[in-house]
Amino acid sequence: MLTSTQELLETARRNAYAIGAFNVYNLEGVKAVVEAAEALQSPAMLQLHPSALKYGRSPLVALCLEAARAASVPISVHLDHSTSAADIQDALTAGMRSIMADGSPLPYAENLAFTRDMTALAHRYGAVVEAEIGRISGIEDGLTIAEKEAKMTDPDQAVEFVAATGVDALAVTIGNVHGEYKSPPRLDFDRLARIRQRLSIPLVLHGASGLPAEMISRSIQLGVCKFNVNTEVRQAYMATLAGQVCGDDEQDLLDVTQEAIAAMRSVIMEKIRLFGSDGKA
Numbered sequence: 001m002l003t004s005t006q007e008l009l010e011t012a013r014r015n016a017y018a019i020g021a022f023n024v025y026n027l028e029g030v031k032a033v034v035e036a037a038e039a040l041q042s043p044a045m046l047q048l049h050p051s052a053l054k055y056g057r058s059p060l061v062a063l064c065l066e067a068a069r070a071a072s073v074p075i076s077v078h079l080d081h082s083t084s085a086a087d088i089q090d091a092l093t094a095g096m097r098s099i100m101a102d103g104s105p106l107p108y109a110e111n112l113a114f115t116r117d118m119t120a121l122a123h124r125y126g127a128v129v130e131a132e133i134g135r136i137s138g139i140e141d142g143l144t145i146a147e148k149e150a151k152m153t154d155p156d157q158a159v160e161f162v163a164a165t166g167v168d169a170l171a172v173t174i175g176n177v178h179g180e181y182k183s184p185p186r187l188d189f190d191r192l193a194r195i196r197q198r199l200s201i202p203l204v205l206h207g208a209s210g211l212p213a214e215m216i217s218r219s220i221q222l223g224v225c226k227f228n229v230n231t232e233v234r235q236a237y238m239a240t241l242a243g244q245v246c247g248d249d250e251q252d253l254l255d256v257t258q259e260a261i262a263a264m265r266s267v268i269m270e271k272i273r274l275f276g277s278d279g280k281a
């Protein structure tokens, strides 16, 4: 059933588990998420990045909303990392009620103004807003410790930012990175604890691909109730295609497609178990 992100996150937080928000790009991805969630009786989020919307906005939004409505478990549909007012307006108009207004590439004051305006807009539609301060990197290499520190979420600034913008959830930067971790992940749990102590809204951790089980559970204990997962699911999809497509004329398109869905589903089920949302539908 199509459910609000707010309800999913608040319930997760009260019960000390987290919701997996999985990036999807096509029907196969949507099926993989919904099938995994149903198989484990888990809530989940279908997440569309602006790059996916550029590829096929109306059909993808409609597909996600319809799949969520038809699912036997609670599912919400969310716009990931949106840096543009136009994308956010388009998503709201298309019926999405959960967005990430991502002003994190901007200087702090501009991030605050962008997030405040986008939150006011989204709230007029009854939509839920996630924002970010600090800056998640895609690569860790080549940065000094001080440069890494400077990108992390400052707890005092987080309090001010949430009060000034009215956002509903905050993505924190504590050493998490998008994509693969080129060296073993190191998360600043003291920083997360200080943010948690001072903020009561749901916290989000991006870049969950590549995080070991103990870091996931520690993050949940310290208040994270949404994890974003993209890379590992995409890799499962791509690896299956690379391994399955053999150039044989007899090979069936739908057989290959089903294999790809199964590979993604299995990664998603593994994440759902780590997040502890299995059996919580």
Ligand code: G3H
Residues within 6 Å of the ligand: 121, 124, 125
């Ligand atoms: O659902 C409709 C909204 O209240 C309209 O908001 O005036 O920003 O388009 P808007």
Ligand code: 13P
Residues within 6 Å of the ligand: 023, 080, 081, 177, 178, 179, 180, 205, 206, 207, 208, 209, 210, 228, 229, 230, 231, 232
């Ligand atoms: P990963 O690609 O590291 O899983 O990060 C996903 C993400 O944060 C999407 O917003």
Ligand code: ZN
Residues within 6 Å of the ligand: 081, 178, 206, 207, 228
């Ligand atoms: Zn992200």
Ligand code: NA
Residues within 6 Å of the ligand: 177, 178, 179, 180, 181, 206, 207, 208, 209, 210, 211, 231
């Ligand atoms: Na990652």
